[in-house]
Amino acid sequence: MNTPLSRRSALQSGLRTGTALVASTAFPGLWTSAQAQAAWPSKPIRLLVPFAPGGSSEIVARSAATEISKTLGQNVFVENKPGASGNIAMQECAASTDGHTMILGHIGTLAVNPFIFDKLPFDTNRDFRPISLLAKVPSLYVVNADVPAKNLKEFIALAKAKPGQLNYGSAGNGSAGHLAFEYLKMASNIFVLHVPYRGTGPQLTDLLAGRLDAASVGAPAILGHIKSGKLRCIATGTKERLPQLPDVPTVAESGYPGFEMTQWYGLNAPASMPQVAIDKIAEACAKAMRNPLATERLRGDTAQPVGDTPAQYAAFIKTEQERWKLVAARAKIKPD
Structure with missing residues (x-):
């Protein structure tokens, strides 16, 4: 029997459905964005590391990948792909269109290679999107x-x-x-x-x-x-002595005032990666770098966790490019 209550429930359900249909028709971008936000990531994420195993890059990459996986609910697996001063991995990442590939950004690949190679098969600034600066080493x-x-x-x-x-x-x-x-x-x-x-x-x-x-x-x-x-x-190469090596002076202390040299690592994505993915990973990076376990792990190895925003990371990359362009020119650094 069709009671007033059942009719009212059906009417409310119909209104909700109708409202959703109207919204999806009138504002398709919003509807698609909401669906994409909920759906991504839909599979494991590949993190390319453009260097051989055994260095600081692997320590930072694996520490970050472990914590980011927990937040995103999908595995982030690290894949070392060395060669050509990091450009092999960079080219592969730039060409990726699966929406689930990113690369460990680095001072060499992002701030130096653009100025020591006559021609690269990608544009470092145009073909990659900054996500977050992970750590300074x-x-x-x-x-x-x-x-x-x-x-x-x-x-x-x-x-x-x-x-x-x-x-x-x-x-x-x-x-x-x-x-x-x-x-x-x-x-x-x-x-x-x-x-x-x-x-x-x-x-x-x-x-x-x-x-x-x-x-x-x-x-x-x-x-x-x-x-x-x-x-x-x-x-x-730090401004101040390291707590882990209190008896070792800095280069600046040793007679070269103002000298500082610090490596850094971040996350970058191909330009094709959707904005919802960039935002989610950036949020996961910030959370990961604040996690006490990750922080303790990195600082135990003298790495300084960062985890900033895409805009902050983009500004940092620009500053580093300006700095190392001059050093590369003066030292006449050439690729292998």
């Missing part, structure tokens, strides 16, 4: 334990006494370690031979074995080797 200047230099002053004196006879390794031309050491060479007027590798991991293997004399590496990747005595830290 102190650069440490280290030598093999057999090198007869206990601090930066002694190393510089040794390099000046033997110009071109000492060498240093990096994760590749245009990498953060390459920039950091060239920056030091410019400041101290020394000549030390550069030996580029395909990633921090292979570089560390030779540094620990004594086939390299020195390097500048992100703190997370080498702190354990310093504490074990296999490597000697002769200076830090």
Whole structure:
């Protein structure tokens, strides 16, 4: 029997349905956006890391991926894809249209490569969207334990006494370690031979074995080797001394006022990634970098968590590009 109550319920249901239909017809963008917001991510997310395993990039990427996965409800799996100073992974990310691929942004790929390569198969600023700056990582200047230099002053004196006879390794031309050491060479007027590798991991293997004399590496990747005595830290690139290495002076303290060198890592997406995805990941990054477990994990490795907005990260990238464009030109850095 059709009672007044049942008729009223049917009428209300019809009004709601009608309102939704009108809204979807009159404002299709709003309806589609709401559906997309709820639907994304619809599958696991791939995070490309443009470097070989074993460096600071992997530590930051995996720490962030673990926490972001919890917030988004989908796995974020890290895929190392080294080569061509990070450009292989950058090109793959730029060409991705699946809406579920992003890349670990880095000082080398975003702020240096655009100025040392004559031509890239992508436009760094146009083909990528900034999501969030994840962390800043102190650069440490280290030598093999057999090198007869206990601090930066002694190393510089040794390099000046033997110009071109000492060498240093990096994760590749245009990498953060390459920039950091060239920056030091410019400041101290020394000549030390550069030996580029395909990633921090292979570089560390030779540094620990004594086939390299020195390097500048992100703190997370080498702190354990310093504490074990296999490597000697002769200076830090930070403004102030690190709590983990209180007895190691900064480069600025060692006679080069104003010197600072810090690596950084962020998340970037291809230009094709929808805005709803950018917003969701940025929110997840902010939450991840505030998570006590992630914060403790990163700071334990001397990394400074950030987790800012897309606009803040975009402004930061622009500032870094302006800074390192000048350093790359003065040091005449060329790709492999």
